[in-house]
Amino acid sequence: MNSQFKRGIIEMCVLKMISREDMYGFQLIESISQEIEVNENTVYPILRRLTKQGLFDTYKKSMSIGAPRKYYSLTSEGKEKLVEYETEWRNFLDGVYKILGGSNNEG
């Protein structure tokens, strides 16, 4: 798969996962990698970029053991972006399924 295309999809997945609950980087990678092959060097730059764009807020949370962890939470801008991405993605998939001669509801 084209790496740019894959990165775009991972970006959407990152937004979606953090919209469900605030997460720290390692937790997020572990969750995503259960479904898609990703590594730290792909996800962390996305987290940093989206934070810089104002789609995430970050805060530190103390742990009983070890250093505090940086948690990411979705901002209202991030929520809007996620809706935009999801709409685009569904339209894209609809188009692809039409071309392939099936429907996106089919298994």
Add this chain to the structure above:
Amino acid sequence: MKGKYLEDLKNLLDDYQMDESERLDIINDYSEMYDSWGDKGFMDDEISKKLGHPRSIIRELTEGYRKVERPLPGSEKVISLSPFVATIAFLILGFGLDLWHPGWMVFLLIPVTAIIMGMGKTKNEHLTTALSPFVATTIFLLLGFLYDLWHPGWMVFLLTPVLGIWNSRYTMKKVDLLTALSPFIAGIGYVVLGMYGYWVEGWVIFMLIPMLGILHHKNKAMMLFWELLGILGIVGYLYIGSTYADSWQYAWLTFVPFIVLSFFNGDWEITVDRNNDYRLVIALSIAAFLLTGFFLDAWAVCWLFFLSIPVYSIIKEVGPKERIVALTPFIATIIFMLVGYYFDLWHLAWIIFIIIPMTAVVKHT
């Protein structure tokens, strides 16, 4: 270990133009990841492997950032002076020592100086790759003019692609690096063996390429079986060919199991296309290789038929605008080998390689 890892990462990040806060952010992220893997019971070596060596991940981390330019001291003066220094050196060599030829080669110092000063300011890891054509040309001409070693001196030009691959080693897995280098290793090995008179049996060295490629196979048992067939093919071929008189034309049959398995085993991690047309091209090139080898005894050059595989791939996959540029290295190699081998004009044949940059320049102007 963690401190060393973060220190290495910081040193590499320092070469990029980014805010201190961004740099710190990246370091902190990696510190957190390091700790998270440590919490899971992984040892330092394992964590370092999981995260990737800083040199291998730096490109991903700094995508979109420019490198910091640190001009080498006095670089502009050195660049401006280099034509004069070269001219003076040329005149001294010419008038003083009557070395007009190959003394003219001192003019190669001008682009070499500019490259060193230009690429040195961003610590570009491809500095040696960029310099290699000049170094290779110098060595080639000196070997040719002084010792009449045009052949195999031409092999020094392989330095450029080999360095290109070598300088990208931090972004590649070890097995990928070896696979990428294997055509050059095999090519050099074949020519060296050929010079000792082993043109016929020497071609088995090219087995290195598929046998390294097979290491990418996901199924370990299949991979071992496949490798074993390759080794048996080589051993059998060499044994039969060297033991029984006039048996080289039959000895290659020992590779049949290996070829059959390769033909039907399509489960490759690295593959361009698994369509039937590729299989047909591969089969035809093998057939052409064997037929011209046996009937025309052209073992020294018939391996060129294998170039039809990447050539077909380029014709099929590369757009019309870039196609001719991508094809010129293959065209040049074919002409170079045929002219060099059949007319013994290695010393002149290398000039054909000039069509590669010429085509690229013409297409991009």
